[in-house]
Amino acid sequence: MSKQIEEELEVGFRAVYRIDKILHSGSSPFQTVDIVDLAPFGRTLLIDGMIQSSQVDEFVYHESLVHPAMLLHPTGVKTVYIGGGGEGSTAREVLRHPSVTKCVMVDIDADVVSFCKMHLPENAHAFADPRLDLVIADAKGQLEAAPDGSFDLIIMDLDDPLEGGPCYQLYTKEFYATAKAKLAPDGILVTQSGQAGIKQHKSVFTPIYRTLCTVFPQVVGYTQAVYSFCDEWGWNIAFNTPREGGMMMSVAEVDARIAQRLPGSELKFLDGVSFQGLPALSKLHRANMAAEERVLSTASGTFLFMHSQGLCVAEANAASANGGADVAAKRVG
Structure with missing residues (x-):
């Protein structure tokens, strides 16, 4: 059975890629880091389960x-x-x-x-x-x-x-x-x-x-x-x-x-x-x-948070702005 990685691009839309080789898979103090060879894209860097760059493009x-x-x-x-x-x-x-x-x-x-x-x-x-x-x-x-x-x-x-x-x-x-x-x-x-x-x-x-x-x-x-x-x-x-x-x-x-x-x-x-x-x-x-009116600001506590490559918009006060949340859906196996 081949190994695969699943990426949630937005709610209801997921992509599954075949992994040819895992070069590194682990967590840093800040985020998860994976470097893999994917069948469609070649060598690929993933951060928190999201593709950051691929050899193909x-x-x-x-x-x-x-x-x-x-x-x-x-x-x-x-x-x-x-x-x-x-x-x-x-x-x-x-x-x-x-x-x-x-x-x-x-x-x-x-x-x-x-x-x-x-x-x-x-x-x-x-x-x-x-x-x-x-x-x-x-x-x-x-x-x-x-x-x-x-x-x-x-x-x-x-x-x-x-x-x-x-x-x-x-x-x-x-x-x-x-x-x-x-x-x-x-x-x-x-x-x-x-x-x-x-x-x-x-x-x-x-x-x-x-x-x-x-x-x-x-x-x-x-x-x-x-x-x-x-x-x-x-x-x-x-x-x-x-x-x-x-x-x-x-x-x-x-x-x-x-x-x-x-x-x-x-x-x-x-x-x-x-x-x-x-x-x-x-x-x-x-x-x-x-027409856009949203201004991202630490003073007002207005931020944009992405869920995988989709969106979750949050209005947070300054005291809670650093709270954690579930992010990318990723599975290697």
Whole structure:
């Protein structure tokens, strides 16, 4: 009998994957961590039972997270702060850019970093790059301690906002205000923003967009289908100084910037043509973003908690905000 893993994508919707090999399965002080070879996806990292990245398409997620902001920066990014990103793929994409002189990556979970170093060899060169400053600590505290104006780019590559998990307070307006202060005048912040398909985009994607809009003068949401996530995925990019046209760049301009800023490094997914599709959101997406009123805040105790890759919205007072809850449904066996 083959081993399988079951993932609850939302209430009433589960997916079952065949496991070819289990490389690691255990718990860190913060979360469950599994690295497995799945039949449809290849080597796969799961956190709290949810697929975080898979060999078959992680480059789609990570190129979409990193390079739009890197290419949109007016002069080329030199200093980068990554919150999370323990598997090393986000740092790998950042360090493709020769302009980068320092990349600070802060992940709270040493076990995740250690296991990914051991089992994801495609990121070995990123972990060995002297420009990478890897810190095992709380991403919020480390960013708060940095001098104002320290970074050209802040990338939040966090776990999903799970109740009782380590990351949900890093999706709030208070945290984004801190991040804004740590950016240079032309600085940019980009954050992963959860499911963003036609059904689930109101779960996390639009509230994060609205929350960022309370802090930054210009915010653009964008999406891309990620096969192993069984949905479109969302990101929100926030500009410290408004950029005329937001994310808009012509095909020729994007291709020229890729050639200039990533010399000799060919991207697998992103080019001038595919870039055009990222911010081309549906009529329904745009209407719901405009109508969104939820602002995530530690002061008001308003958070969004995801159940697996579905949603559970919670209104919590400050005293109970750290309470635990059942999260992803996962079974290996």
